[in-house]
Every structure is written in structure tokens, then in C-alpha cells.
Amino acid sequence: MRFLLLLALWATLAFVPSWLVAQPWQHAIAAVASRLASPAGAVIEIVDLQLYYPFDLGIYLALCLASTWVRWGRRWRAVAAGLPVLILVEIGSLAVALAAMMRGAAGSAQAAEEAQRFAVGVIRVTGLVAAAGAWFYLLGRERLPLAARTR
């Protein structure tokens, strides 16, 4: 319960700077991802962006800082180790989504629709899934067996 309250507090605090830098951040991530996803000799022009980056990074920061069962030093080390990985996940998942949409667009209408749904799924939540996974691997796993014992 304490963890959840602290998580809510830290996540709310981390949300504010994430909100302020969201637009330039998303454009920067999109620029790298589109380079990775574009076929040789082609350029992808991104007109509109509706991503949830870098809020996943804020959630990861909040998860680490709310992990009171480890010392501050380890929490910050987890932040330092996890954030670069999560930024790569953001770029990678956006590149996969763009590649899937381009592949879908080249096929039938149904294929395009399927690719669109897949891409939206990848963009919307992969960052959060990766954040939770990274936190669990670095800090959260120490808490799970304890939680299982508590009734």
C-alpha cells in the first residue's frame, strides 16, 4: 500500500516535466525511428504525432524512487541503468510500428487495418510494459516473494 501511494506521488511529480518536454521529445524520437524504419533511399515525413513518450520514462522513474526496500543509491543506479534502455525501446517500438504500417499500406485494405491496430498497440503501451519489466528486473523482483507471503 505504501509503495502504491509513493508510486502515485512520484508518478504525478514526474508527469509534470514529462508533459512539458513531450512534444520536442516525441519529435526527436520520431526522427530517429523514421530513419531506422524508412526503406533505403526513402524519407518518412511525420505530419502528426500522438505518442505517449516520455511518460513511460516518468513512470519508470517513479517506480524506482518508490522502491523503498532498497537504499537511495541503488534506486538512482537503477534509474541510470534503465532509462537508456527504455529510450532505445521507445525508438525501437516506434520504428517497428512505422515499418508495420508501411508494410500494411502496401497490401490490402484489411492488411492496412490490421497493421494500424498492431502499430497503435505497440506505440501506446510497449513503453509502459518495458518500464515495468525493467523495474521488476532491477528492483521489483525482491519484493514479489514477500508480497506472496502476505495474506
Added chain:
Amino acid sequence: MKTPRRLGSSHKSVLLFLVRCFAYWGLALWGVGRFKQIEEWGTGLTLATLQIAFRAVGQQVHRVGSTLSVGGANVEIVSDCSPHMPFLIFGAVILAFPSSWRRRLLGLVLGAVAIHLFNALRILTLIWILRFRYSWFDFAHVYLWQTGTVLMVFATFALWMRTLPPRREPA
């Protein structure tokens, strides 16, 4: 009687758990892309729940396709408004966690109800903001989807963990 296995502190079991999580998650992503019925079912359920909620408080509500008209505000319920994605993440974690199938089923049912109710509350809050505090909408939309949904999934998972029997320590 077979005793359900629990996660140990070893890297192997942790990695196995994470690999399972991501495998189930990948499968769910593929399913969402391949079968549009999953998304349609999620948005349909959200629409029906919102209609019931508004009628329960005596509020006039009209539905045209996937758009609800409430007190002058028109809200289109799109895939982002559906609880299917948070539930699929939650489901992946529950299925990957070492437990009996009975407990997993309990977790999936408990999670489906909790996540759906939270999502309906989230959309109701957003409709209220849309009507009375329009300038807050974008901020609240992203905040509730990111922070609120993560908290809800974590809280539901923690609640499910409490239903598990105590861990057996090796002799």
C-alpha cells in the same frame, strides 16, 4: 497435491517470468492486430457501461455509432478509451506468474472487473472535464491513461498477490 511454484530470487526464474510476460504480451499484440473484434468488444462494452452509468444518475444520453452525446458534449469512444490494452498487459503478467490455474482464473476475472470499472470511471471523469474544464482535457487524458492505468494495474496485481497462499521456504 501439486504445490504451485513461486518465484525465487535467482536470475533464472526472474528472467523466465519476464520472458513469459513478454511472450504473452507479444501474443496479445498480435491478436489485437489480427482480430478487430477484440477492440470492438472493448469499445462496445465501454459504451454500454457509460450509457448505464449516465441513465443511473438520470442524465440524458444519446448514442450514435461510437459517439455519446451527454449534456451538449459529444464524445467518440475510440480504441484508446477501451480497457482491452491494460487488461491484456495485466493478463500477461497473471498468466506468466507461477501460480495454480484456478488462482490465475480468479486473477483474470478480478482484474477484468477492476480494470473495466476504473476505465469507465476514467472516461466519465474525462467527459466531466470536457464539459466543465475543457482546457484541462489533454492534460487529464494523458495523466489518467498513463499514471492512472499503471497504478490500477499495479494495485489489482498486488490485490491478487494477497490471495496467493504463503510461500513455502525450502527446508
